[in-house]
Amino acid sequence: MSTENEGNAVPAAPSVPPVPDAAPEGTPASAPRGAAPEPTPHQPAPGEPAPREPVAPAADQTGRFPESAPQYPSSQPQPQSQPQPQHGPAPEHAAAAPPRAADAGWPPPPPEYPSYGSYGGAGDEGVGNGGPPAWGAPVQGHEPRPPRKRASGLITAVLAAALIAGGVGGGVGYWAAESNDDGSIGSTTVSAADAPKEVKRDAGTVASVAAKSLPSVVTIEAQGGNGEGGTGTGFVYDREGHILTNNHVVASAANGGDLTATFSNGKKYNAEVVGRAEGYDVAVVKLKEAPPGLTPLPLANSEQVAVGDSTIAIGAPFGLSNTVTTGIISAKNRPVASGDGSGASNSYMSALQTDASINPGNSGGPLLDSRGAVIGINSAIQSAGSGGMGQSQAGSIGLGFAIPINQAKNVADQLIKTGKPVYPVIGATVTMAEGGEGATISAQGEGGSPAVVPNGPAAKAGLKAGDVITKFNGTPIDSGPTLIGQIWTHRPGDKVTLTYKRDGKESTAQVTLGERQGES
Numbered sequence: 356m357s358t359e360n361e362g363n364a365v366p367a368a369p370s371v372p373p374v375p376d377a378a379p380e381g382t383p384a385s386a387p388r389g390a391a392p393e394p395t396p397h398q399p400a401p402g403e404p405a406p407r408e409p410v411a412p413a414a415d416q417t418g419r420f421p422e423s424a425p426q427y428p429s430s431q432p433q434p435q436s437q438p439q440p441q442h443g444p445a446p447e448h449a450a451a452a453p454p455r456a457a458d459a460g461w462p463p464p465p466p467e468y469p470s471y472g473s474y475g476g477a478g479d480e481g482v483g484n485g486g487p488p489a490w491g492a493p494v495q496g497h498e499p500r501p502p503r504k505r506a507s508g509l510i511t512a513v514l515a516a517a518l519i520a521g522g523v524g525g526g527v528g529y530w531a532a533e534s535n536d537d538g539s540i541g542s543t544t545v546s547a548a549d550a551p552k553e554v555k556r557d558a559g560t561v562a563s564v565a566a567k568s569l570p571s572v573v574t575i576e577a578q579g580g581n582g583e584g585g586t587g588t589g590f591v592y593d594r595e596g597h598i599l600t601n602n603h604v605v606a607s608a609a610n611g612g613d614l615t616a617t618f619s620n621g622k623k624y625n626a627e628v629v630g631r632a633e634g635y636d637v638a639v640v641k642l643k644e645a646p647p648g649l650t651p652l653p654l655a656n657s658e659q660v661a662v663g664d665s666t667i668a669i670g671a672p673f674g675l676s677n678t679v680t681t682g683i684i685s686a687k688n689r690p691v692a693s694g695d696g697s698g699a700s701n702s703y704m705s706a707l708q709t710d711a712s713i714n715p716g717n718s719g720g721p722l723l724d725s726r727g728a729v730i731g732i733n734s735a736i737q738s739a740g741s742g743g744m745g746q747s748q749a750g751s752i753g754l755g756f757a758i759p760i761n762q763a764k765n766v767a768d769q770l771i772k773t774g775k776p777v778y779p780v781i782g783a784t785v786t787m788a789e790g791g792e793g794a795t796i797s798a799q800g801e802g803g804s805p806a807v808v809p810n811g812p813a814a815k816a817g818l819k820a821g822d823v824i825t826k827f828n829g830t831p832i833d834s835g836p837t838l839i840g841q842i843w844t845h846r847p848g849d850k851v852t853l854t855y856k857r858d859g860k861e862s863t864a865q866v867t868l869g870e871r872q873g874e875s
Contacts, residue, residue: 559725559726561667561679561681564667564723564725564726564727565667565669565679567727568652568667568669568721568723568727569619569669569677569679570618570619570620570650571590571591571649571650571651571652572588572589572590572591572618572619572652572669572670572677572720572721573588573589573590573591573598573616573617573618574586574587574588574616574617574671574676574677575587575588575589575598575600575604575605575614575615575616575626575640575719576613576614576615576617577604577605577606577607577608577612577613577614578607578608578612578613578614579607579608579610579611579612580610580611580612581607583607584607584608584612585604585607585715585716586671586674586716587600587601587603587604587605587670587671587716587717587718587719587720588600588604588669588670588671588716588717588718588719588720588721588733589604589616589640589719589720590652590669590720590721590729591649591650591651591652592639592651592652592767593649593651594649594651595641595645596641596642596645596649597629597639597640597641597767597771598616598626598639598640598641598642599637599638599639599719599732599763599767600637600638600639600640600718600719600732601636601637601638601718601719601732601734602631602632602633602635602636602637602638602702603636603693603718604638604718604719605628605631605638605640606631606633606638608628609628609631613625614626614627614628614640616640616642617676619676619677622646624642624643624644624645624646625642625643625644626640626641626642626643627640627641627643628640629641629770629771629774630769630770630771630773630774630775630776631770631776632766632770632776632778632874633701633702633776633874634701634702634703634776634778634843634874635702635704635758635762635763635766635776635843636693636702636704636734636735636758637732637758637763637766637767637770637776638719638770639767639770639771652721652723652727652728652729653726653727653728653729654728654729654760654764655724655726655728655729655730655760656761657707657730657731657759657760657761657762658759658761660684660687660707660724660730660759661684661687662683662684662685662686662687663683663684664683664684664724664725665681665682665683665724665725666681666682666683666684666709666711666722666723666724666730667679667680667681667711667722667723667724667725667727668680668681668682668709668711668712668713668717668720668721668722668723668733668755669720669721669723670713670714670716670717670718670719670720670733671716671717671720672712672713672714672715672716672717672751673714673715673716674716675716678717680711680712680713681711682709682710682711682712682753682755683709683710683711684707684708684709685708685709685710685753685754686707686708687707687708688705688706688830688841689705689706689707689708689756690703690704690705690706690833690834690836690837690840690841691703691704691705691706691734691735691756691840692789692836692840693734693735693756702734703836703839703840703843704734704735704756704758704759704762704840704843705759705762705837705840705841705843705844706731706734706735706756706757706758706759706840707722707730707731707756707757707758707759708754708755708756709722709755709756709757710753710754710755711755712751712753712755713733713736713751713755714736714750714751715736717733717755718733718734718735719732719733719734720732720733721733722757729760730757730759730760731757731758731759731760731763732757732758732760732763733755733756733757734756734757734758735755735756736751736752736754736755736756737752737754737755737756738752759844761844762843762844765846773872775872775873776872776873776874777847777870777871777872778843778870778871778872779842779843779845779846779847779849779868779869779870780811780812780842780847780868780869780870780871781811781812781813781818781842781853781866781868781869782807782808782811782812782813782814782869783796783806783807783808783811783813783814783818784796784797784799784800784801784806784807785797785824785835785838785839786835787834787835787836788834788835789833789834789835789836789837790833790834791833791834792823792825792833793823793824793825793832793833793834793855793856794823794824794832794834794835794837794838795821795822795823795824795835796813796818796819796820796821796822796823796824797820798820798821799820805820806820807819807820811869812866812867812868812869813866815866815867816853816864816865816866817864818853818855818864818866819857821857822855822856822857823855823856823857824838824853824854824855825854825855825856825861826852826853826854827841827842827851827852827853827854828841828851828852829852829854842868845868846868847868847869847870848867848868848870849867849868850865850866850867850868851865851866851868852864852865852866853865853866
């Protein structure tokens with residue numbers, strides 16, 4: 356059982372006020388700070404027994420003494436000391452006043468005897484040997500109370516130490532903040548003149564990639580003769596001044612309009628259309644007076660792109676040139692048909708999907724990997740307003756689509772060489788309904804022509820009208836646009852494997868892709 360709550364607690368005496376360095380003349384000298392005031396002797400009345408001397412309180416087990424007045428035996432009444440006024444100088448027989456705090460110093464010296472006295476054991480200078488009583492020793496006839504187990508002394512000491520440490524730390528911190536190395540007081544901030552002259556970004560960071568890529572990206576402004584036009588983006592394809600972009604960016608200025616390209620340093624150059632492919636949505640323009648020192652952006656292999664790879668898009672969304680956004684590859688081989696959904700001007704792609712912010716004006720700009728190499732050309736966005744793919748004025752909702760650079764490079768090289776696009780074909784017309792079970796070969800082609808071109812690639816592979824193509828080189832096909840997007844990722848002459856159904860039976864066929872030049 357704990358003894359902490361046994362007995363009655365001794366009330367603590369009030370703290371002693373600080374003592375001035377010197378007492379005014381005519382006033383009694385003050386006792387040293389922390390010392391108990393000396394009681395005034397009490398003169399007993401005639402017949403009254405002399406009072407017993409006060410008993411010093413015993414120390415508790417922590418070595419601390421209660422801050423209380425001396426204890427008197429319960430058998431004797433406690434005398435009430437009356438203050439004796441003093442007039443004039445102190446009498447000669449009065450005891451000398453204790454030294455002042457200023458003279459004695461602080462803290463006061465320890466008592467003459469050790470705090471832990473002996474109870475008179477052999478060999479001790481204590482009561483048993485007739486020596487002077489030990490500090491705190493019991494007086495005969497008065498048994499001391501059993502020591503009380505109190506942890507408050509230790510807790511108080513720890514708390515005091517913590518407060519002192521906190522005060523010292525705060526003082527040192529304040530001094531350090533206010534002092535310079537030479538000891539003078541002043542500000543510790545560093546002026547801008549002392550800052551590094553140039554901030555270097557680590558290689559591979561977005562800031563580093565953007566700094567290297569931005570000088571090779573241009574903002575394109577196209578203005579047609581009929582007043583139609585818009586703003587898009589392009590990037591340097593070679594040192595001769597060819598710029599790669601989207602067809603729909605420059606289409607309005609393709610026939611006698613005005614076309615300019617502005618670099619990130621603000622320099623603007625006139626340009627002209629070299630060739631464009633509506634089906635791929637790819638175009639090549641050339642600067643009329645290309646400046647020296649052009650740096651083409653490096654091209655990556657888009658076949659090696661993986662879902663989750665980091666992406667960086669650069670463009671001029673809503674005319675805000677030199678805008679950099681970041682994201683990841685969200686999906687690959689996403690079938691996308693951009694345009695109005697019908698007509699020869701529609702474009703089809705097996706796109707790279709990214710969540711990098713892409714808006715109108717980003718079209719034609721580069722989609723970069725974490726190294727700064729081009730993996731695609733930003734071309735289309737998902738519009739929440741219209742619910743379809745295309746170039747509406749809706750903002751980014753995190754669904755952007757880019758033409759894989761491998762496909763765009765094949766188209767660009769052909770446009771630079773001949774000025775006309777070349778499309779791979781299977782020689783069959785398919786329905787353009789989306790969301791079905793495959794791409795169905797139509798009953799007849801455009802204008803009543805046969806749906807399967809006689810002696811064409813599909814005809815040579817044994818395909819017929821009504822066959823449903825379900826896979827292209829193992830990739831599932833759900834519609835005609837998806838099949839076209841897959842075909843256009845290849846070149847004429849490539850051999851592919853088609854899986855199709857006829858009367859519920861599944862078969863495969865090897866097809867060598869043909870070609871079609873120009874727009875049909």
